[in-house]
Amino acid sequence: MGDAELRGLMAEMGEPAYRSKQLMEAVYRQRVESLAEISTLPLALREMLEKSGVSVGAPRIDNKFVSSDGTVRYLIAFADGQTVETVWMPEGDGGEAGDGSEAGVEAQIPGEGAQRAPGRAAIGRSTICISSQVGCAVDCRFCLTALLGVKRNLTAGEIVGQVCAVLKDQHVSPPEDRINLVFMGMGEPFLNYDNFIKASRLLVECVGIAERRMTVSTAGIVPRIHDFAKERVRPKLAISLNASNDALRTRLMPVNKKWNLEMLVDAARDFPLRTREWITFEYVLLGEVNDEPANAKEVVELLRGLRCKVNLIALNPGPDIDFATPTDERVARFQKILRDGGIPAFIRRPRGRDIYAACGQLKRTVEIANLPEPRLQLISPPSDR
Numbered sequence: 001m002g003d004a005e006l007r008g009l010m011a012e013m014g015e016p017a018y019r020s021k022q023l024m025e026a027v028y029r030q031r032v033e034s035l036a037e038i039s040t041l042p043l044a045l046r047e048m049l050e051k052s053g054v055s056v057g058a059p060r061i062d063n064k065f066v067s068s069d070g071t072v073r074y075l076i077a078f079a080d081g082q083t084v085e086t087v088w089m090p091e092g093d094g095g096e097a098g099d100g101s102e103a104g105v106e107a108q109i110p111g112e113g114a115q116r117a118p119g120r121a122a123i124g125r126s127t128i129c130i131s132s133q134v135g136c137a138v139d140c141r142f143c144l145t146a147l148l149g150v151k152r153n154l155t156a157g158e159i160v161g162q163v164c165a166v167l168k169d170q171h172v173s174p175p176e177d178r179i180n181l182v183f184m185g186m187g188e189p190f191l192n193y194d195n196f197i198k199a200s201r202l203l204v205e206c207v208g209i210a211e212r213r214m215t216v217s218t219a220g221i222v223p224r225i226h227d228f229a230k231e232r233v234r235p236k237l238a239i240s241l242n243a244s245n246d247a248l249r250t251r252l253m254p255v256n257k258k259w260n261l262e263m264l265v266d267a268a269r270d271f272p273l274r275t276r277e278w279i280t281f282e283y284v285l286l287g288e289v290n291d292e293p294a295n296a297k298e299v300v301e302l303l304r305g306l307r308c309k310v311n312l313i314a315l316n317p318g319p320d321i322d323f324a325t326p327t328d329e330r331v332a333r334f335q336k337i338l339r340d341g342g343i344p345a346f347i348r349r350p351r352g353r354d355i356y357a358a359c360g361q362l363k364r365t366v367e368i369a370n371l372p373e374p375r376l377q378l379i380s381p382p383s384d385r
């Protein structure tokens with residue numbers, strides 16, 4: 001339930017508007033688990049809310065996998081039993097951190113790093129990667145989530161609920177702790193647009209995540225990029241490019257048949273950027289498929305003149321994914337051509353690959369119970385590092 005709906009409900013019950021604020025505060029900041037815990041609300045009101053079907057609390061954490069690099073993959077369950085995955089990436093490395101958030105932009109935001117409870121220092125920058133749908137309908141050939149198909153959209157409350165569940169489990173709180181948020185988990189946020197927007201507002205206004213610490217990534221749902229440009233509160237924009245020409249992109253991402261590269265790049269050119277903001281393009285490198293020097297040169301031409309940067313992601317492998325991870329040399333060569341062509345390009349360090357938490361590896365754990373070896377390594381110490 002959003003702020004406006006809650007105010008409406010309170011008005012219906014003859015309650016003053018500040019009651020809704022008290023409830024939001026309890027749910028999103030104190031992260032209470034039941035109405036009974038909200039002692040700021042009179043008992044009669046709590047009973048009335050309960051009777052009208054209002055329940056509070058974060059979704060349940062069903063399972064938790066910890067990677068040797070500190071990344072945690074959560075399996076989060078909602079009331080109807082559907083699950084999604086949410087990833088916690090602690091302490092970015094200050095460079096291109098592998099978490100999808102901006103590299104090297106570490107300006108302090110007012111309120112961040114403020115005094116915490118005695119005995120506990122504020123954490124460095126960490127990132128939560130959240131899902132927007134159960135499964136995904138976009139069908140990118142290199143992504144594990146695509147194999148699920150889409151089961152349903154998440155509600156705004158379920159999107160925000162993932163963040164609350166993780167914050168609570170990690171014992172951190174924005175804005176005192178620096179938390180970045182990326183809508184880069186399961187699903188295509190721009191195919192669940194209204195709920196995604198509603199969730200962004202709740203995250204800023206109620207949870208306390210700074211607008212400029214959030215980034216949404218889209219596979220290229222062009223009409224929604226135009227809508228997004230007009231939003232009052234919005235995360236930064238990232239676009240999954242992944243190919244340098246239409247033939248190749250259509251092969252890797254069938255969505256390109258509907259909205260081709262010209263439409264996509266035009267939308268990016270029209271996108272109104274705020275001060276010190278740029279668009280991020282993600283490019284998954286698939287060995288000997290889209291990682292040739294000729295591809296890099298095409299990308300330079302395609303993006304010329306755009307205020308943007310490119311995040312290069314070497315393929316994270318998975319079962320049923322018929323592509324190869326390129327060698328480091330090929331990745332470095334690709335990056336150099338972009339940089340020589342005037343495009344800032346960064347290599348995104350894979351996070352949590354050993355627990356299938358990295359980009360393109362999210363798939364409901366229950367459905368990958370038969371994953372090969374890597375998943376098991378999480379219990380033993382890293383062997384060769």
Ligand code: SAH
Nearest residue numbers: 143184188217218219240282315316359360
């Ligand atoms: N649906 C949105 C949000 C997901 S973001 C989107 O497509 O942008 C996930 C990022 O991981 C995307 O940039 C995607 O291209 C990338 N990705 C998908 N599968 C991958 C894989 N197997 N290895 C590396 N990156 C992958």
